[in-house]
Amino acid sequence: MSKDRISVYKFGGASVKSAGAFRNLARIVQKNGGEQRLLLVVSAMGKTTNALEELLNLAYQHQDFEQAYLQLKMYHLEVLHELFSDHDHPVYQRLNHLFELLHLQLASMLPNDNFDKVYDQTVSFGELFSSSILHHFLESEGVHNQFVDSRKYIQTDNNWREARVDWGWSERLIKRDVLPLLQEGLVVTQGFLGGTNNGLTTTLGREGSDFSAAIFAFCLDAAGMYIWKDVPGLLNADPKYFPDTVCYAEISYQETVEMAYYGASVIHPKTIKPLANKQIPLYVKSFLNPEGEGTKISDCRFEKFAPAYIVKENQCLVSFSVKDFTFISEQNLGTIFNALSELRIKINLMQNSAISFSICTDYHPTRLHRLIQTLHDQFVIHYNTELRLYTIKNYDTESLNKMLKDKEVLLEQRTRTTFQFVSK
Numbered sequence: 001m002s003k004d005r006i007s008v009y010k011f012g013g014a015s016v017k018s019a020g021a022f023r024n025l026a027r028i029v030q031k032n033g034g035e036q037r038l039l040l041v042v043s044a045m046g047k048t049t050n051a052l053e054e055l056l057n058l059a060y061q062h063q064d065f066e067q068a069y070l071q072l073k074m075y076h077l078e079v080l081h082e083l084f085s086d087h088d089h090p091v092y093q094r095l096n097h098l099f100e101l102l103h104l105q106l107a108s109m110l111p112n113d114n115f116d117k118v119y120d121q122t123v124s125f126g127e128l129f130s131s132s133i134l135h136h137f138l139e140s141e142g143v144h145n146q147f148v149d150s151r152k153y154i155q156t157d158n159n160w161r162e163a164r165v166d167w168g169w170s171e172r173l174i175k176r177d178v179l180p181l182l183q184e185g186l187v188v189t190q191g192f193l194g195g196t197n198n199g200l201t202t203t204l205g206r207e208g209s210d211f212s213a214a215i216f217a218f219c220l221d222a223a224g225m226y227i228w229k230d231v232p233g234l235l236n237a238d239p240k241y242f243p244d245t246v247c248y249a250e251i252s253y254q255e256t257v258e259m260a261y262y263g264a265s266v267i268h269p270k271t272i273k274p275l276a277n278k279q280i281p282l283y284v285k286s287f288l289n290p291e292g293e294g295t296k297i298s299d300c301r302f303e304k305f306a307p308a309y310i311v312k313e314n315q316c317l318v319s320f321s322v323k324d325f326t327f328i329s330e331q332n333l334g335t336i337f338n339a340l341s342e343l344r345i346k347i348n349l350m351q352n353s354a355i356s357f358s359i360c361t362d363y364h365p366t367r368l369h370r371l372i373q374t375l376h377d378q379f380v381i382h383y384n385t386e387l388r389l390y391t392i393k394n395y396d397t398e399s400l401n402k403m404l405k406d407k408e409v410l411l412e413q414r415t416r417t418t419f420q421f422v423s424k
């Protein structure tokens with residue numbers, strides 16, 4: 001790597017889930033010690049985001065959250081005890097202070113608080129915990145670094161839980177303050193988090209740390225962005241569902257965007273656009289095998305490559321029919337789309353017939369109930385839950401037969417390159 005260009009490394013929750021994982025991360029960083037201009041973006045440790053969501057739900061419903069709170073705190077303290085033998089180290093004071101702030105946030109919650117707003121103020125603590133530990137641990141290992149609060153630099157609106165980035169303002173701030181810090185050495189910051197102009201915390205969408213790293217890479221005109229995961233690179237399928245996966249050596253921005261859109265979990269859907277706009281290559285590497293080739297994502301083209309298999313769990317199939325059996329018109333569709341937009345329900349697949357319109361979406365019970373309440377006067381609405389949405393990119397006959405075998409298909413759709421179906 002060239003010393004005069006910046007690289008952005010993003011480490012997910014699995015790469016900081018334990019003391020051993022932190023040590024492995026430090027080895028990866030030290031291995032690239034000649035690269036002085038390195039920005040590290042870190043996610044919350046392990047399953048911390050899930051634990052914080054559980055804490056929030058308990059507190060919001062005014063149920064006892066103390067045991068769950070202590071479990072989360074002990075998990076982080078146990079990792080600290082393994083990494084820092086000196087219990088007077090400043091990292092202990094920092095972490096205890098953050099947990100006190102979290103407890104105060106949970107204890108002061110009111111039933112009429114905007115849930116999405118308090119979600120962002122609460123769940124964001126996960127990245128603050130992990131980045132604080134990483135900053136201090138790297139220092140203890142002789143890797144000098146600066147700690148940066150990403151909420152001050154990724155400036156957003158207040159669209160809670162999926163905030164929209166103010167690109168111009170964010171780029172000015174990052175170039176003004178973060179770029180000079182990178183001249184001195186490493187910088188450690190958080191994924192997933194942004195901030196409003198009046199100092200409130202926002203989040204960029206679940207699994208949004210990849211997007212955070214891409215924002216920093218874009219604003220810093222980085223030479224490359226690296227996502228470190230527990231897989232060899234970008235695979236054509238999730239090993240949880242398919243044992244015989246293929247790792248792509250190189251793949252285009254366009255193909256990756258489409259895979260992410262259809263639900264491939266390896267990269268957040270919004271990650272690619274800012275990188276492609278500045279032709280910044282993205283590398284997906286394994287923190288379990290840092291020497292491995294991984295996958296390069298760039299502006300390349302291939303005639304043919306292995307079909308990609310994508311599975312989305314917890315899907316809901318919703319069908320709308322006009323009550324008087326007239327055709328589904330553009331006006332009807334406009335009414336449905338407006339309701340979906342207001343309730344922030346995203347369509348993963350849609351299809352219409354003469355008298356009905358069907359969508360496949362992630363199952364959110366509360367949002368679905370509100371959708372039915374909103375539209376029940378105009379439409380007969382039926383729905384099925386506990387479904388899966390399967391997608392095959394670049395399908396062929398063999399891949400179709402493989403996926404359809406022994407499955408009950410409720411809805412299917414195909415184009416020249418993509419085949420999708422909903423199944424129980």
